[in-house]
Amino acid sequence: MPDAAERLAERLGRFETLAIAVSGGVDSMTLATFAHRLGRPSITVIHAVSPAVPREATERVRDLASAEGWQTIITGAGEFDDPRYRDNPVNRCYFCKTNLYDRIRCLTPHVTASGANLDDLGDYRPGLMAAAEREVVHPFVEAQMTKAEVRALARRLGLAYIAELPAQPCLASRVETGIAIDANDLAFVESTERRLAGLAAKGATLRCRITHGGVVLELGDDALPRRVELEKIVAALCAESGRRFAGARAYNRGSMFVRP
Known part of the structure; x- marks a missing residue:
């Protein structure tokens, strides 16, 4: 049976051109690198910036694009102009991806590709519906x-630092369903998590959540040894910005999606 790289090369080989939506995470960065080095298809990398995209992600895209010689378009997806997105319903990601993929279609006639992997199909991902409606390929x-195979491929490509990136969904994923998405909230989340990341173990799982009860700090097992110190920092940051700190708890993936 062909290995993962051979299977991927076979699937990519059926395209002459692709527009790859690159968020700055391990999946899309690895896909773009592999496809570009393969030589076929010819790729255009599309990276969307917005208040929901961490600056570090954009910097990674710019750096790797320069190193690899990608044809790159940095754009805004315009999701913040969409009240359906800002209202933050449980299927907010559908409206986010709708705006992203529609924007890409305005920029290029090429088929759009995403970095979704097999494991993503088991998660609640409304964005995949928007992708299906627009014939985005995965x-x-x-x-x-x-x-795991995507991370292994990244290492094989010499992208060890990319392979070890922790899961890092968009900043809007830190906001509980029903709370309007606000750029100031996302900036607070980003700056808080950046501050905490310098204190916890490298790659430790931590999330600053905006909930109906106030700001919540969620910590993975790898961050628990410094829980007291991290709590004090978040409490102080909340006090400075006039926010209510509702304490710390164990990390719970997808906890901000509140379904009826």
Whole structure:
């Protein structure tokens, strides 16, 4: 049976051109690098900036694009102009991806590809519906590649620092369903998490959540040894910005999606 890289090369080989939506995470960065080095298809990398995208992600895209010689377009997806997105319903990601993929279609006639992998199909991902409606392709899914295989491919490509990136969904994922998405809230989340990341163990899981009860700090097992110190910092940052700190708790993936 062909290995993961061979399966991926086979799936990519059916395209002459692709527009790859690159968020700055391990999946899309690995896909763009592999496809570009493969030589076929010819790729255009599209990276969308917004208050929901961490600055570090944009910097990674710019740096790797320069190193690899990608044809790159940095754009705004315009989701903050969409009240359906800002209202933050449980399917907010559908409206986010709708705006992103519609924007890409305005920029290029090429087929759009995402970095979704096989493991993503088991999560609640309304954005995949928006992708299906716009005939976005998912080469990793077609090649039956899991997240672990994507990380292994990144290492094989010499992208060890990319391979070790922790899962980092958009900043809007820190806001509980029903709370309007606000750029100031996202800036607070980003700056708080950046401050905490310098104190916890490298790659430790931590999330600053905006909930109906106030700001909540969620910590993975790898961050728990410094819980007291991290709590004090977040409490102080909340006090400075006039926010209510509701304490710390164990990390719970997807906890901000509150379904009826």
